[in-house]
Amino acid sequence: xxxxxxxxxxxxxxxxxxxxxxxxxxxxxxxxxxxxxxxxxxxxxxxxxxxxxxxxxxxxxxxxxxxxxxxxxxxxxxxxxxxxxxxxxxxxxxxxxxxxxxxxxxxxxxxxxxxxxxxxxxxxxxxxxxxxxxxxxxxxxxxxxxxxxxxxxxxxxxxxxxxxxxxxxxxxxxxxxxxxxxxxxxxxxxxxxxxxxxxxxxxxxxxxxxxxxxxxxxxxxxxxxxxxxxxxxxxxxxxxxxxxxxxxxxxxxxxxxx
Numbered sequence: 001x002x003x004x005x006x007x008x009x010x011x012x013x014x015x016x017x018x019x020x021x022x023x024x025x026x027x028x029x030x031x032x033x034x035x036x037x038x039x040x041x042x043x044x045x046x047x048x049x050x051x052x053x054x055x056x057x058x059x060x061x062x063x064x065x066x067x068x069x070x071x072x073x074x075x076x077x078x079x080x081x082x083x084x085x086x087x088x089x090x091x092x093x094x095x096x097x098x099x100x101x102x103x104x105x106x107x108x109x110x111x112x113x114x115x116x117x118x119x120x121x122x123x124x125x126x127x128x129x130x131x132x133x134x135x136x137x138x139x140x141x142x143x144x145x146x147x148x149x150x151x152x153x154x155x156x157x158x159x160x161x162x163x164x165x166x167x168x169x170x171x172x173x174x175x176x177x178x179x180x181x182x183x184x185x186x187x188x189x190x191x192x193x194x195x196x197x198x199x200x201x202x203x204x205x206x207x208x209x210x211x212x213x214x215x216x217x218x219x220x221x222x223x224x225x226x227x228x229x230x231x232x233x234x235x236x237x238x239x240x241x242x243x244x245x246x247x248x249x250x251x252x253x254x255x256x257x258x
Contacts (some may be wrong), residue, residue, distance in 0.1 A: 027100040034096035039089035048081035051088055052161070055168060058140035062148045064159055070158045080161045087169070091129075098125055108159050114192060116246065124183045127235075132172050132178030139175065139227045146223045171224075174217045178232050185239025186246050196247075199240050 042051065056069055071077050090097075098121050109117060142235050151157055194202075210232040211225070218224035 010102040027104045031093075031097040031100045033092040034100075035086075035089050038093040039085060039248065041091065042085055042088055048085045051084050052081045055084055056161075056164065059144050059159065061141070061165060062144040067157055069161045069164060071162075071163065072160050074163050076160075080165050081163060091132075092106060094125060119246075120183055120186065124180055127179040127183065128176040131177070131231075134179070134227075134231070135171050135175035139171070139224055142227065143219065143221060143224045146221050147219075167219075171218070174230060175231075178213075178228055179235060181232055181235040182239030182242055185236060186243045187245035189240075190246055196240065196244055199243070205237070207233050209238075 014238045042048075046054070060068070071080075073079075100122055102118065105117070106114060148157065183200060189196055189199060207229075214225040214229035214232070218228050
């Protein structure tokens, strides 16, 4: 138990509710400005159309010679690149957005809690970007190649740009969230929801769960399912190892003393 006579780190830092709302508003405005600046930069270079071409490159590379994506809606050639521009702007400005979140909650955290939260914010961002990059640079090429290998020669593939955008966003979110497995494991272990030993005992069940999740989220092909399930299993092991380090180095001072 903590010493009742020890000074509270947060003593004197309380603020009225209205001031919290003002602080939240200012942080949201700054985050929005960051996204807007990123969108303006991307609109100038490389531009919305070029961003879509970059996003569609893995699929176009696997299409038959001369085949292209099509737009079945009149407004799609305008809306789809605009959506991609906003998505890319948010990802580009994500460090700014997360910093504003951190700056808002940090004053209310103890020093040992800051040791836990800040590394998790940074590592979760990095892992999400790694999941998206892994999906774009490796998974897409293999999945589209696998799918096109089954296409009859009498069929000319001409995917719709809106359907492709929906597919890409789903895959990006799936792989980005899958790469957050170590963060989930660390948080569960650090908050004493489950013990490290229980996490180790759950290993075989998690492997089955990972393949079930991959079968539900990804397209019905073996390549994408394996590409999602195998990294999840590996990252689960990384999470168990990292959780032990976090528990060791983020204990409250009174817990360390006891």
